[in-house]
Amino acid sequence: DIVMTQSPDSLAVSLGERATINCKSSQSVLNSSNNKNSLAWYQQKPGQPPKLLIYWASTRESGVPDRLSGSGSGTDFTLTISSLQAEDVAVYYCQQYYNTPQTFGQGTKLEIK
Amino acid sequence: QITLKESGPTLVKPTQTLTLTCTFSGFSLSPSAVGVGWIRQPPGKTLEWLAVVYWNDDKRYSPFLKNRLTITKDTSKNQVLLTMTNMDPVDTATYFCAHRQTLTKPFDYWGQGTLVTVSS
Numbered sequence: 001d002i003v004m005t006q007s008p009d010s011l012a013v014s015l016g017e018r019a020t021i022n023c024k025s026s027q028s029v030l031n032s033s034n035n036k037n038s039l040a041w042y043q044q045k046p047g048q049p050p051k052l053l054i055y056w057a058s059t060r061e062s063g064v065p066d067r068l069s070g071s072g073s074g075t076d077f078t079l080t081i082s083s084l085q086a087e088d089v090a091v092y093y094c095q096q097y098y099n100t101p102q103t104f105g106q107g108t109k110l111e112i113k
Numbered sequence: 114q115i116t117l118k119e120s121g122p123t124l125v126k127p128t129q130t131l132t133l134t135c136t137f138s139g140f141s142l143s144p145s146a147v148g149v150g151w152i153r154q155p156p157g158k159t160l161e162w163l164a165v166v167y168w169n170d171d172k173r174y175s176p177f178l179k180n181r182l183t184i185t186k187d188t189s190k191n192q193v194l195l196t197m198t199n200m201d202p203v204d205t206a207t208y209f210c211a212h213r214q215t216l217t218k219p220f221d222y223w224g225q226g227t228l229v230t231v232s233s
Contacts, residue, residue, distance in 0.1 A: 001176070040219040042160075049209055049223035050160065061221065093160060097219040101175040104160040 006105035012113040019081040021108045023094035038098035041079045043090045115139035117224035135193040135210030146215040149193040153206040200231045
């Protein structure tokens with residue numbers, strides 16, 4: 001299985017400031033057939049299912065604000081929120097869908113400082 | 114509009130078999146490059162991918178749980194079923210079903226989830 005490791009486990013950022021969450025995979029998730037990284041980011045708020053934010057490492061899902069962005073390739077990836085808003089408080093997960101079983105990171109809890 | 118909803122027992126006893134149903138609308142599992150999968154989340158923990166079935170009846174399972182899981186689809190009813198045998202308290206979790214447009218996106222639509230507690 002590909003192990004996904006996120007850092008940090010929790011993060012407190014002031015409103016309007018930048019938040020950065022990292023995700024590292026135990027092996028490359030670069031898909032040679034399309035030269036895209038099979039890496040997704042999800043946001044989960046209490047009592048809700050995960051919401052897809054980013055896929056192919058950097059493609060924003062429809063309706064996701066452009067202050068959220070994804071980057072990285074191979075084994076190292078980053079989710080950046082450029083200017084933290086109150087509604088961004090949540091747990092964020094990275095996921096690889098390169099192979100089976102698709103695996104998730106342990107989650108990063110984002111709070112307001 | 115794509116929606117999914119999980120249903121099934123909220124409480125099962127150890128050693129029993131769990132059967133969950135995912136009823137969906139807004140898409141068809143036949144014929145289109147679509148899959149429906151199951152993911153679970155123990156209280157306060159991360160997400161665990163369990164299984165997926167695709168439009169062509171291709172099925173994939175978590176290797177860790179493969180001998181306990183069966184996923185099936187009923188295209189006429191717009192349903193996907195997940196069966197898990199020999200339930201244990203560590204299987205207590207919220208179980209989600211989710212939609213995937215194959216080869217383009219990971220799971221993009223999720224049900225609200227159903228909490229299953231395993232206890233005697």
